[in-house]
Amino acid sequence: MAELSPMMQQYMDIKKQYKDEILFYRIGDFYEMFFDDALTASRELDLTLTGKQCGMEERAPMCGVPFHSYEGYVARLIAKGYKVAICEQLEGPSKAKGLVKRDIIRVVTPGTVIESSRLQDDKNNYIASIFLKGNAAGICFADVSTGTAHITELKREKIVPAVIAELCRYHPSEVLMNPGMLDCRELTGYIKKNMTCSVELVEEERYAPGLVAISLENQFGRNWDETTSIDKKGLVRFAIAALLEYLHTTQSKVVERLKTVISDSFRR
Numbered sequence: 001m002a003e004l005s006p007m008m009q010q011y012m013d014i015k016k017q018y019k020d021e022i023l024f025y026r027i028g029d030f031y032e033m034f035f036d037d038a039l040t041a042s043r044e045l046d047l048t049l050t051g052k053q054c055g056m057e058e059r060a061p062m063c064g065v066p067f068h069s070y071e072g073y074v075a076r077l078i079a080k081g082y083k084v085a086i087c088e089q090l091e092g093p094s095k096a097k098g099l100v101k102r103d104i105i106r107v108v109t110p111g112t113v114i115e116s117s118r119l120q121d122d123k124n125n126y127i128a129s130i131f132l133k134g135n136a137a138g139i140c141f142a143d144v145s146t147g148t149a150h151i152t153e154l155k156r157e158k159i160v161p162a163v164i165a166e167l168c169r170y171h172p173s174e175v176l177m178n179p180g181m182l183d184c185r186e187l188t189g190y191i192k193k194n195m196t197c198s199v200e201l202v203e204e205e206r207y208a209p210g211l212v213a214i215s216l217e218n219q220f221g222r223n224w225d226e227t228t229s230i231d232k233k234g235l236v237r238f239a240i241a242a243l244l245e246y247l248h249t250t251q252s253k254v255v256e257r258l259k260t261v262i263s264d265s266f267r268r
Helices: 006-015 035-045 067-079 159-170 179-183 185-194 209-220 236-250
Strands: 022-027 030-034 050-052 060-066 084-089 102-108 127-133 136-143 148-155 174-177 198-201 260-263
Touching: 006 022, 006 102, 022 035, 022 067, 030 035, 030 067, 035 060, 035 067, 060 067, 067 084, 102 236, 127 159, 127 179, 127 236, 136 159, 136 236, 148 159, 148 236, 159 185, 174 179, 174 236, 179 185, 209 236
Parallel strands: 022 084, 127 174, 148 260, 174 198
Antiparallel strands: 022 030, 030 060, 050 060, 084 102, 127 136, 136 148
């Protein structure tokens, strides 16, 4: 069995952690993509597909973009609904003892874009987090480029139309949802059919009350229920905590921006 080259083994180890993202892997002055990522990127970005010897019997499909202009390519992929993981060189090749150290510095998703060059001047870029339980819902719409989150508690006999109305109001580019939403086919079906947004399912364990309290305390301080308009017993706390954890996972630096929480009136 062929043995991968050290650099390709490093690539594969990192890629295993980001299976759902297109991995931009920095090599010198380029971000390179390999295997299925290369096939996808070459098709979506009209890039020339080549190959690279990597220790396998066949050359690995490969394509790349210059590092100084990569943002435009990332923007095009995000607009098509893809997520992109940026893998950077953590040391200069001349200083490296052996293989250059590399790691993911950020994951770009439709709702976490902050660069002004990728945003529309007259439009907010919202990421939504929804926690649905029975006939009630806690919803958070955040624009990480401005650091502002809008929260809403909904309680209705017919909750689905109320949630849809909020989605139509903010037009998020990305939606996080709790597993309970999977049982609401009317809502998930509407999102799939009528909205052009990316959807992420948040694991149930992320909503454990203890983890939620820690997340909110770390972001807003020990007395977060007093310093923000987040109800300590409401469902919004689950929605915004899930959002904070998602931002920590994808772009740890931008989560610090999210400091302003604006509450809409409690709606029954």
